[in-house]
Amino acid sequence: MTKEEKYQSVLPQIRSLLSGEADMIANMANMVAVLHETFGFWWTGFYRVVPNTDDPATAGELVLGPFQGPIACTRIPFNKGVCGTAWAQSKTIIVPDVHLFPGHIACSSLSKSEIVVPFFSHGQVFAVLDIDSAELNTFDAIDQEYLEQLATLL
Ligand code: SME
Numbered sequence: 825m826t827k828e829e830k831y832q833s834v835l836p837q838i839r840s841l842l843s844g845e846a847d848m849i850a851n852m853a854n855m856v857a858v859l860h861e862t863f864g865f866w867w868t869g870f871y872r873v874v875p876n877t878d879d880p881a882t883a884g885e886l887v888l889g890p891f892q893g894p895i896a897c898t899r900i901p902f903n904k905g906v907c908g909t910a911w912a913q914s915k916t917i918i919v920p921d922v923h924l925f926p927g928h929i930a931c932s933s934l935s936k937s938e939i940v941v942p943f944f945s946h947g948q949v950f951a952v953l954d955i956d957s958a959e960l961n962t963f964d965a966i967d968q969e970y971l972e973q974l975a976t977l978l
Pocket of ligand 1: 867896897900904905906907908927928929930931932935938954956
């Protein structure tokens with residue numbers, strides 16, 4: 825099965841898994857589990873945007889959410905690492921080789937390539953989906969297209 829065929833088969837699965845369930849964390853957890861199992865990624869998970877209640881005027885930070893894979897960094901500042909950059913720029917970032925991304929945050933030395941997709945609510949990023957691969961050059965426009973479709977399901 826090609827990567828595109830895999831995405832085409834998991835999208836309806838995820839859609840039906842999430843339909844009728846309003847709890848965001850539960851839905852994030854199942855979405856991550858399906859992706860991780862189907863594609864065999866190294867690490868698949870969410871970071872949620874959490875406001876700074878002491879200073880609501882600032883952006884806040886990303887805090888680790890549901891994930892599958894090895895333990896990961898808990899907090900990522902705005903505009904830092906691939907995740908914080910995808911959040912700051914409100915766009916998907918594909919990193920073919922993490923060693924060539926300035927400021928990449930290495931939660932695992934085995935991670936070699938990465939994609940981060942922002943999830944929006946009312947035009948604001950409320951979470952990012954971060955997927956790491958143990959191989960170089962894993963992610964391309966096909967991953968971006970289908971993962972951005974997933975981003976409309978939460
Ligand atoms: N590499 C990410 C950090 C999160 S871990 O990969 C799970 C980054 O640079 O933002």
